[in-house]
Amino acid sequence: MLVAACEKKSIQIFDPLTHQKIQSVNDAHSDCVNCVKFLDARMFATCSDDTTIALWDVRNLKKKIRTLLGHSKWVKNIEFSVKDKLLVTSGLDGSIYTWDINSYTEYNLVYQKVFHTSSLMRCRLSPDARQMVMCTTGGLLIIIHDLNLSTLAQDLHGFKPNLYRLMQMSQQMIPIAAMYDHLFDSSRKENRVEFVADFPEDNDAEVVSALQIHPQGWSALSRNISHDDRSEWTCIHDIQPLESERGVARDSCRAPPRCAPSPAPAHAPASPPRRAPPRRLPARARLRPLARTHSRSQLLDGISPASRSRAESEPEPEPGPSSAASSVPAEEQLAAPAPAPAAPPAARLVASMSSIQNDVWEASITVKQNRMLQEFYSSSMLAPSTSGHTSRDITTEDGPAPRRYADRFIRQNKERLLYYIEETNEGKGFIKELCYSADGRLVCSPFGRGMRLLALNEDCSELPHCVQDLNRPRLMVDVGQSLGIHQDLVVSSRFSPRYHMLVTGCLEGKILWYQPYSGEALY
Template identity: 70%
Template sequence: MGNINKDNLLYMAKYSAFNPYRMREREMGYTTSIGSSDALAKSLYCGMKAIATWDSDREKAPPTGGIFNLEFSPEGTLLVAACEKKSIQIFDPLTHERIHAVNGAHTDCVNCVKFLDARMFATCSDDTTIALWDVRNLKKKIRTLLGHSKWVKNIEFSVKDKLLVTSGLDGSIYTWDINSYTEYNLVYQRVFHTSSLMRCRLSPDARQMVLCTTGGLIVIIHDLNLATLAQDLHGFKPNLYRLMQMSHQMIPVAAMYDHLFDSKNRENRVEFVSDFPEGNDAEVVSALQVHPQGWSALSRNISHDDKSEWTCIHDIQPMESPCDKDTRDTSPVGRGRRTPSRRTRPRVYRVPRPMHPNPMATTHIQITRESERAAAGPSTSHQGGAPISPPQPSRLGLPGIQNDVWEAAITIKQHRLLQEMYNRGADVPSTSGYTPHQESPYTSDEEPAAKHFIRQNKNRLLYYIEETNEGKGFIKELCYSSDGRIVCSPFGRGMRLLALNSDCGELSGVAQDLSQPRLMVELGQSLGIHTDLVVSSKFSPRYHMLVTGCLEGKIVWYQPFSGESL
């Protein structure tokens, strides 16, 4: 075993990026062996060190507040920071200098930045609006998009449909046609709505949409067609369907959407992901990213007891199942129930606990006004007219998910009462004239619901790791490297670099050996450079470069470096 480890270390050193002979062998045309790319990547990522910092105090500029999001342009030539105090900051990634600032970009904190191409990008804010910008002229916005009624937290761009996709804490997902607009607004459509929505992401080819919620659920929509999504998923409530799965009780209003999960669906097929590591009773899935190749989803969640945070990687690639019954619970209602795998205790459905707003922490996920269900939200589609003003939040402040639970609880209660009456042989009023005293196709120990199947979720968890629980309530935006080998995860006042194995292998090369979920491997960490909680991180799409931002407004650049760190 010692010889194997020694040989592996020698191999890694031979193909390291810092080996002076590597370039000479490449220039002479020597072929590289299998695994050399892993050795090269490991040497680069393990050599990541902080090389530069920026903060507003150094330039005597107006304070930026927390750096909530960082985004590179597609070519990696620009870096844009979304800031708590209503501004966006633009940097040259190579010189680490700020080249422009837009103060007052929004009327509330800026949450997210998304480049649509090399010159145009979009920002979203807690002021419920989305703004379009051109890097060639930042003196004014190209356009302001109105439609959301609560904080807007996410922007995606569908390269397939040329549509902007936004999601907010009003539970709505909108698509915007940026090439067709009216006098007042762009042509837009609400394609989906669900209570407790946190994040919405698209795969790089826009063939999949991944959602996460405050109910510990990840939803995948396969073979995405944004043009028909609103029609296909009309009336579908993920929370209600998930409640039916966990309670093992048929809920007719949820079961009527069972066809959405059918593997025969060619478009907008729905899949639930609900398996998490042992000891992680996930409640709020607050951060979400998709692998650069669309292979997996990276998420960060907070456990139900608020005592732990976890980073998880789930497989999101379509799976072919030979029979739908493989994914269904065939046991009759009320009999032996299966508990979810890898859980120490059966999970029960929870209504989110009452929360109190914190005016000092604008990205705090313990929100009340964001998680309240939008009363009479915007219309499904809109092509013009006056700007829509957001409706006022409910005075009671009850989360929208509570309505789903109440509706399901009434259904389950009625169903159980009906079963008890059948078991006792009592007369059951019926408009058709049928009573249990008449001949029934069920035997005495059978139940009427035995013929129903409740579809269960596949196990999708691949990798996981427990995180520090500092800064409770703040969203920590983690990210994939451009090659998908590495995950950068905010870790207190610093960050950690996580890999799938110690050799820094790709998912396609290591997933074949997985028989059960594995712990992620820590390649390195950087602590103490930031003076406050790190809440954002981003890898450059072009260079081996990483940037992180904290709540104090400090940005740190990391690159492979063989000398002394900061």
């Protein structure tokens, strides 16, 4: 079964083998439908810009099983943890909720907000639900290793990724951010946090708009937009726990880890980040799709159609809705930013601060307080540590040395980038959802009015066979390109998890099926 999420508030159900429409559910939601996720062979969930999630049974589509209320803004993504039997949803309100679909109450399911961060775009789970990966409008991937959804809210309570990232880029200790340093500790057994922010040299990633996880959980596939809105890139990052973090030998099929610099003391000079800090796109249309019309719809093979960003009416520009296609159980992802001229260090910091303006005021206050404390304790030759304990005086030939926050470190992110490629920037303002094939060997990337197939090498080898001697990120290989097939911009794609079949959807509302031997697209 193929379920398409449409901009015109409906969902369409197709037989993927005959390409015939089985049923149409009009007014499935009161606004654009963004994502479809199958929970098992008969039940699936949809989410919408109307801030709700709906549960459906394919045997009776005349009525929803249940409508879930909790999000305050557009809901963009749905995941399902088979391990925990929990539905995981995320939206442009920056919140991630879990829903216990087996615990009905009179009005709703039992649900919990497990995390919140401003600028959230997508949230994905690995197939075994051992990892959660998030992407943001600040050019950042956030990985939660050894995921425990039942304790996530408690473990990450008060943690602000944007604030910690600001501390990393500024190399200025911010006590309110440094107090969450323990979340990055490799000794943590559950809910360990890792930041991924390395992108190609010419790619100043601003908005990481699309995200998918490898079918084996080996890597994250993403697509990003440069800060000047002039280019888009697709990237593949390694997301597996490193050997040193696990304390055990790596699996033979695991990609080799990246060498990462050790944490630098807060008072020590640190090497500059690999790429320029991202800058906020202008408010004119930062992921703002074309004006919505009733004649324009987006069918998505199970993931979101293009919803329209109402950024102009918001006090802070919101990234626009995305469109994507997702067939019953397949998972996919890919993304990358476009090259942009590097800004001077001072401008980079200012720009990065503007992209996380929700936390800037708080950060500026804490930076000022930190400097005042350092000056005070320097004069008294005694400085407190962030843990609340004073550090001992260090005596030198010139006398006692000034004290600093010596027991805290500003964590340095590991280099995780494996593969990348630049994309066409046609259709600015729309999110293009990429996908992995069922075996993870191919990536389908929307490319203008068509799509192209990408692989790690010309033999379409699996990831473990391609990264044995990889000392630096490499370009992906274009193994198949199909241009001009659709009459409008392609915004979603999905491989069938069972058959040799690929589906793409465009803004015009058309779905195309591709089969490997015919060499032609089938309507």
